[in-house]
Amino acid sequence: MSRVKPRLLISVFTILVISAILANLVIGAYQLSVSELISVLTKTQNMNPITSSIIFDIRLPRLILGIAIGVSLAGATTLMQSSMRNSLADPALLGLASASALGVVVALVLGFDFGGIAAFLFALIFTVVAFLLLMAGHFGGKRTSAQNTLLIGVALGAFFLGLLGVLATSLDNPQLRAMTLWSFGSLALATQTTSTVALVAAFVGFLLAWVLAPKLDLLLLGERMARTLGVETRKLRMISLLLISLLVTAAVYGAGVIAFLGLFSVTVARAMVGPRHRLLLMMGSLISVLTILVCDLLARSIAAPIDLPIGFLTSLIGAPVLIAILARTAND
Amino acid sequence: MTKSLLQLTDGVIARDKQTLISQVNITLESGEVALLTGPNGSGKSTLLTALAGEKFLSYGTLLFGATLREHISLKEMARKRSLMLQQDEAVDQLRAKDVLELSNIGADRPEYIQEFVSKIFSATLREKTIGTLSIGQRTRVFLAAAAIQNAGIMLLDEPTAGLDAEGISAVAEFLTTHSLNGHAVMVATHEDNLHPIAKKEYVISEEILITKLLN
Numbered sequence: 001m002s003r004v005k006p007r008l009l010i011s012v013f014t015i016l017v018i019s020a021i022l023a024n025l026v027i028g029a030y031q032l033s034v035s036e037l038i039s040v041l042t043k044t045q046n047m048n049p050i051t052s053s054i055i056f057d058i059r060l061p062r063l064i065l066g067i068a069i070g071v072s073l074a075g076a077t078t079l080m081q082s083s084m085r086n087s088l089a090d091p092a093l094l095g096l097a098s099a100s101a102l103g104v105v106v107a108l109v110l111g112f113d114f115g116g117i118a119a120f121l122f123a124l125i126f127t128v129v130a131f132l133l134l135m136a137g138h139f140g141g142k143r144t145s146a147q148n149t150l151l152i153g154v155a156l157g158a159f160f161l162g163l164l165g166v167l168a169t170s171l172d173n174p175q176l177r178a179m180t181l182w183s184f185g186s187l188a189l190a191t192q193t194t195s196t197v198a199l200v201a202a203f204v205g206f207l208l209a210w211v212l213a214p215k216l217d218l219l220l221l222g223e224r225m226a227r228t229l230g231v232e233t234r235k236l237r238m239i240s241l242l243l244i245s246l247l248v249t250a251a252v253y254g255a256g257v258i259a260f261l262g263l264f265s266v267t268v269a270r271a272m273v274g275p276r277h278r279l280l281l282m283m284g285s286l287i288s289v290l291t292i293l294v295c296d297l298l299a300r301s302i303a304a305p306i307d308l309p310i311g312f313l314t315s316l317i318g319a320p321v322l323i324a325i326l327a328r329t330a331n332d
Numbered sequence: 333m334t335k336s337l338l339q340l341t342d343g344v345i346a347r348d349k350q351t352l353i354s355q356v357n358i359t360l361e362s363g364e365v366a367l368l369t370g371p372n373g374s375g376k377s378t379l380l381t382a383l384a385g386e387k388f389l390s391y392g393t394l395l396f397g398a399t400l401r402e403h404i405s406l407k408e409m410a411r412k413r414s415l416m417l418q419q420d421e422a423v424d425q426l427r428a429k430d431v432l433e434l435s436n437i438g439a440d441r442p443e444y445i446q447e448f449v450s451k452i453f454s455a456t457l458r459e460k461t462i463g464t465l466s467i468g469q470r471t472r473v474f475l476a477a478a479a480i481q482n483a484g485i486m487l488l489d490e491p492t493a494g495l496d497a498e499g500i501s502a503v504a505e506f507l508t509t510h511s512l513n514g515h516a517v518m519v520a521t522h523e524d525n526l527h528p529i530a531k532k533e534y535v536i537s538e539e540i541l542i543t544k545l546l547n
Contacts, residue, residue: 232406
């Protein structure tokens with residue numbers, strides 16, 4: 001596949017993302033004009049308290065959470081694919097997202113609040129443990145194939161989801177309702193806390209991945225060659241593992257398991273800009289954020305006033321596009 | 333005066349807990365091109381990898397200059413030796429120029445290396461993705477990548493695979509020049525097109541390494 005200049009692609013997608021951000025702030029059950037939005041954000045006029053509340057309590061947290069999730073899923077998927085050398089790796093597919101979700105539910109069962117820091121830490125610990133189990137399966141067997149690792153991941157994910165279901169039944173009613181919505185992947189529960197925590201985690205994770213990118217690029221030459229060129233590949237894998245866990249947690253803790261988004265956006269991005277990590281991280285994040293914002297806009301408008309879980313839409317939109325791209329690259 | 337750049341004494345090469353070659357004694361000196369030959373599957377690539385200081389050496393002493401391998405960091409190793417393997421695992425979507433760029437560890441490069449790289453790595457190769465290359469083109473890309481490291485020891489697995497006559501003579505000329513600049517080269521091969529420039533031949537025969545001096 002011939003490649004369009006990456007700089008052009010990134011500029012175009014940046015503009016699209018900015019437009020989507022504006023649209024997400026303006027469009028909704030309560031329509032705003034762009035000038036109203038600007039005056040609320042800059043606080044130049046006496047604000048209508050309702051307008052201000054809609055922006056600051058509902059739409060901004062939701063938007064920020066969406067951006068954080070988009071960036072972290074793209075980052076986590078990029079890192080997973082290169083450290084496992086498997087272009088089908090995806091946090092949801094390999095059970096990491098389920099582990100994160102399980103961590104949140106365990107925190108809830110123990111009496112911590114939904115969306116609090118404790119929930120975040122529990123999710124992080126569970127993800128790290130799940131990842132270690134996955135890697136033990138990946139490297140434990142003699143010459144484990146990519147397919148085997150995928151199957152181990154799928155099995156782990158199913159196991160965690162089972163546990164999650166059992167635990168969730170012990171929750172009180174209102175919590176359970178929130179949980180159900182959340183486990184399908186939804187931005188509806190975004191608060192200022194969840195969106196801030198997720199954004200900080202996503203930002204830190206992305207930045208560290210950016211720093212690591214040149215070394216990860218060497219891994220593209222193969223394990224042996226990377227080591228020959230001076231990269232401590234085992235250390236690099238361990239750091240990646242922690243980073244991936246942080247990013248997956250950032251994505252899951254506020255909005256549940258949004259299946260497919262990472263795999264979709266990174267696959268599309270790679271077809272556009274190739275496998276080098278800085279371009280891939282940038283392009284993957286832009287595509288991922290754009291997709292999640294467009295899906296969220298659809299999720300709250302097509303069946304308004306019902307708020308559809310966004311995970312449904314990302315799958316509906318992502319799957320056909322991904323299949324089309326895979327079919328096209330297979331023909332190259 | 334020649335000096336020993338790499339020395340493996342009483343080496344045993346093993347893979348998956350199975351001994352492939354024993355009694356391995358190799359000395360690579362500056363100014364020297366050595367060949368490594370043996371039947372398919374006899375462990376040539378494995379031995380090269382072991383000489384590069386990467387796994388597979390289950391017993392033996394490996395010295396780079398006067399320093400034990402264990403006392404050299406991976407980063408320093410990258411400047412001491414380059415390794416080109418047949419079965420590299422580069423990702424198919426990488427472009428040829430990416431491979432070259434990534435292999436650039438910032439080493440100074442004398443004129444003859446630049447010349448060789450521009451000869452073997454033609455402009456038409458640059459934008460091609462690795463997955464679409466022929467065997468000969470692949471050899472060109474990874475040979476150029478090994479060359480720009482400007483390492484004191486070059487360990488090359490079949491560096492003339494798929495090359496045309498012009499390519500082969502460019503490789504022979506480059507390896508000779510490189511060795512004469514105070515470096516050492518070891519080439520695993522089952523062809524005889526690099527025989528004329530070699531001083532020594534190591535032959536793997538029935539799981540033992542034999543040394544032959546060539547003219």
